[in-house]
Amino acid sequence: MGVSQLKRKDRRNKAVANNRIATIKRLTLKPTIKKVDVEAIKASFEKK
Known part of the structure; x- marks a missing residue:
C-alpha cells in the first residue's frame, strides 16, 4: 500500500x-x- 497522505480528501472529509x-x-x-x-x-380567537 502507498504511504502518501491524501491531504485534500482528509480536509474535505473533515469539512x-x-x-x-x-x-x-x-x-x-x-x-x-x-x-x-x-x-x-x-x-383574540374568540373575537375573530
Missing part, C-alpha cells in the same frame, strides 16, 4: 463532518421561551 455537525446543532437549537399570556390569545 463535511463539521458542516453536518453544525447543521444538526443549528436545527436542534431551541428558541428562548417567552412568557405567553394564553388567556389573551384565546380571547
